Amino acid sequence: MSEPLFVAEALTKRYGSGAAEVVAVRDVSLSVAPGEIVLIMGPSGSGKTTLLLMLGALLRPTAGKLWVRSTLVSGLPERKLPDVRLRQFGFVFQDFNLLSALSALENVAVVAELAGIGGGQARKRAAHLLGELGLGARLHFLPEKLSGGEKQRVALARALINDPAVVLADEPTANLDSKIGREIMRLLQRVAREQGRGVVIVSHDQRLKETADRVLWLEDGQFKAMVTMAVDPVCGMAVEREGAPTAEGKDQTYFFCSRGCRDEFLAERLEAVAPR
Amino acid sequence: MLRLALRNLFQSRVRLGASAGGVALALLLILALDAVVAGMERQLTAYIDGSGADIIVAQGGVRNMHMAASTMNRSVRSRVRALPGVAAVTPIQYATNMVTVGEHRHLAYIIGLPRDAAMGLPPRIVAGVAVPRRGEAVIDRSVAETAGLRLGDEVKILGMELTVAGLAEGTASLVNSVAFIAKDDFLRARGDGSTVSFLMVRVTPDANPVAVAASIEALAGDVTAQPRASFSAEERKVVKDMSADVLTIMNLVGLLIGLAVMALTIYTATLARRKEYGVLKALGARSGQLYRAVLWQAAVSVMLGLGLAVGATLLLAIALPRLEPNLTLELTGGSLLKVSGAALLIAGVAALLPIRQIVALDPAQVFRGGGR
Numbered sequence: 001m002s003e004p005l006f007v008a009e010a011l012t013k014r015y016g017s018g019a020a021e022v023v024a025v026r027d028v029s030l031s032v033a034p035g036e037i038v039l040i041m042g043p044s045g046s047g048k049t050t051l052l053l054m055l056g057a058l059l060r061p062t063a064g065k066l067w068v069r070s071t072l073v074s075g076l077p078e079r080k081l082p083d084v085r086l087r088q089f090g091f092v093f094q095d096f097n098l099l100s101a102l103s104a105l106e107n108v109a110v111v112a113e114l115a116g117i118g119g120g121q122a123r124k125r126a127a128h129l130l131g132e133l134g135l136g137a138r139l140h141f142l143p144e145k146l147s148g149g150e151k152q153r154v155a156l157a158r159a160l161i162n163d164p165a166v167v168l169a170d171e172p173t174a175n176l177d178s179k180i181g182r183e184i185m186r187l188l189q190r191v192a193r194e195q196g197r198g199v200v201i202v203s204h205d206q207r208l209k210e211t212a213d214r215v216l217w218l219e220d221g222q223f224k225a226m227v228t229m230a231v232d233p234v235c236g237m238a239v240e241r242e243g244a245p246t247a248e249g250k251d252q253t254y255f256f257c258s259r260g261c262r263d264e265f266l267a268e269r270l271e272a273v274a275p276r
Numbered sequence: 277m278l279r280l281a282l283r284n285l286f287q288s289r290v291r292l293g294a295s296a297g298g299v300a301l302a303l304l305l306i307l308a309l310d311a312v313v314a315g316m317e318r319q320l321t322a323y324i325d326g327s328g329a330d331i332i333v334a335q336g337g338v339r340n341m342h343m344a345a346s347t348m349n350r351s352v353r354s355r356v357r358a359l360p361g362v363a364a365v366t367p368i369q370y371a372t373n374m375v376t377v378g379e380h381r382h383l384a385y386i387i388g389l390p391r392d393a394a395m396g397l398p399p400r401i402v403a404g405v406a407v408p409r410r411g412e413a414v415i416d417r418s419v420a421e422t423a424g425l426r427l428g429d430e431v432k433i434l435g436m437e438l439t440v441a442g443l444a445e446g447t448a449s450l451v452n453s454v455a456f457i458a459k460d461d462f463l464r465a466r467g468d469g470s471t472v473s474f475l476m477v478r479v480t481p482d483a484n485p486v487a488v489a490a491s492i493e494a495l496a497g498d499v500t501a502q503p504r505a506s507f508s509a510e511e512r513k514v515v516k517d518m519s520a521d522v523l524t525i526m527n528l529v530g531l532l533i534g535l536a537v538m539a540l541t542i543y544t545a546t547l548a549r550r551k552e553y554g555v556l557k558a559l560g561a562r563s564g565q566l567y568r569a570v571l572w573q574a575a576v577s578v579m580l581g582l583g584l585a586v587g588a589t590l591l592l593a594i595a596l597p598r599l600e601p602n603l604t605l606e607l608t609g610g611s612l613l614k615v616s617g618a619a620l621l622i623a624g625v626a627a628l629l630p631i632r633q634i635v636a637l638d639p640a641q642v643f644r645g646g647g648r
Contacts, residue, residue: 058558058640086560097555097642101283110280114561119279158559 004031005165005198011064013050024050026221032166032198037189037211040202042218048202051218055200056089056168057081069165086115090159094171096151098143104130105139108157115162129157133187149180156187166198167191173205185211210238230255234265277565281572284549291545298537299581299622300588303615305530307589310611313523315604317515319449321508326399329476330485332507336498340510341370341385346473348499355496356475361483366395369462370473375415375455376432377423383452386433388462395476398456403427404442414442414456418601433457434465448602531618538626542574546630557639570630574623582619
């Protein structure tokens with residue numbers, strides 16, 4: 001496996017002290033490889049957002065370390081963190097958070113300009129990125145004139161404009177219908193697979209499990225049990241490896257959503273090797 | 277950030293209108309008041325400026341006309357006339373008095389002119405004569421119009437009934453006007469033929485008025501001789517000193533109104549965009565970059581307000597004299613500089629409060645659905 005883009009080691013966040021102390025995140029470790037999608041799920045109040053804030057260098061952990069591309073981000077002084085957020089992370093928010101006075105193009109370009117890229121170059125890059133995401137005809141539309149899916153694609157372009165190592169997405173499909181939600185997930189998948197970025201998603205949306213390489217369950221500020229996902233080779237459904245019916249192949253283990261799929265898989269294999 | 281500031285500003289036309297309009301009104305108050313005072317100063321010295329004299333000689337220590345009295349021995353005229361560099365001398369009599377028409381009384385500088393006066397005449401005559409003979413007066417047209425006077429009508433000056441023989445223009449202000457009568461009538465009313473009030477002096481083409489004024493003071497005894505421009509400046513200074521407190525108070529009021537309007541509108545504009553500033557902070561914007569956006573907004577609003585205020589003052593300068601002929605507005609470079617400075621001060625101070633808001637803004641709020 002390639003070297004992780006992003007490593008969180010024993011992150012802890014405590015609020016208050018003494019009897020009033022609340023531990024929002026406790027001793028959480030996580031690493032994200034290039035091209036990997038990690039989905040963090042958990043009940044409300046489990047510490048998902050606090051963890052995401054720490055992972056995005058928006059909140060300093062009480063203890064633990066955070067590395068991004070071998071830079072110890074958790075050790076950097078406060079004044080250097082905006083630059084890390086600007087260049088190493090792309091953020092995708094639940095309610096898009098586009099700047100209402102700026103067009104789609106300007107919403108993306110402004111983040112490049114914050115990173116010191118000149119206006120013309122920033123707009124050119126933003127237009128290219130939006131074009132790739134299918135928004136070439138919507139460049140000069142204000143957010144209020146865009147659909148939810150278009151807004152989220154603009155937000156995704158904005159997250160990618162400074163070529164970040166990791167995209168952090170907070171409930172990226174929460175305000176979208178299922179079709180548009182799947183479309184956004186496909187785009188996030190492309191961002192991970194084709195561009196080699198790490199993607200960390202915090203969500204309640206069970207559908208996202210299909211796209212994730214790993215699903216982590218956060219409860220009471222800790223990861224309870226790690227769930228590794230695999231794709232059923234028969235029906236194509238994403239399945240949790242643990243407890244799933246399996247079949248051994250020549251070099252690998254196959255995981256199935258049901259015994260039916262496994263039997264079908266095995267029967268097809270038998271048929272393929274049987275003499276005619 | 278400039279684009280963001282401009283878009284934020286222009287997206288809400290109502291807010292922009294309120295912001296720029298409020299600042300414009302406040303700055304208009306300062307500009308218009310300055311313009312009225314500058315116009316009044318110019319009107320007050322219009323007679324001196326158009327007198328044709330290069331030097332004005334007065335009693336020692338007297339440096340202007342307004343609220344002053346000057347008395348010099350008549351012999352000073354011949355001593356001044358004899359000095360090198362002096363081409364001509366016109367003695368005039370001067371008193372502050374009333375032009376009375378029935379119940380109407382108009383404060384005026386009364387100038388007693390000799391029949392052969394070469395200087396100190398009305399700067400512009402629109403009807404009748406420029407130099408009054410005995411029993412005649414030349415008054416300002418606006419005073420005549422206000423009092424319903426025409427050439428040949430009677431007017432009372434220094435207690436004498438005189439006939440209006442000429443109408444001058446540009447010698448009246450909101451405060452007073454200038455009326456011209458014959459020297460002989462002046463002396464008849466005020467008694468002493470051995471004195472003059474001021475000497476209007478013209479120098480030869482090759483002479484320097486400053487040097488000639490100095491030699492007049494040195495050789496002619498207890499007199500004060502000033503080039504015309506200095507005399508005018510002293511006249512304006514007296515008026516300015518008298519109105520300085522009122523001006524300062526009104527300027528301060530204008531400044532405070534502008535500041536309050538601007539601070540409130542920029543504050544509410546920033547408050548309305550609080551979440552968006554939080555988003556930018558979360559994405560990696562530095563506080564300094566966000567301050568610049570707020571400062572740009574304030575600066576652009578104030579500059580728009582300044583432009584509106586200048587435009588409105590120029591319109592007033594055209595419209596007001598039509599309603600009140602003795603009121604002229606003059607927009608000066610000094611006043612523009614002062615108001616521009618005030619505008620910048622307003623922009624800077626008005627942006628302070630929103631900047632404090634941005635400093636306190638926690639970018640993490642964006643993820644918690646807060647920051648609204």
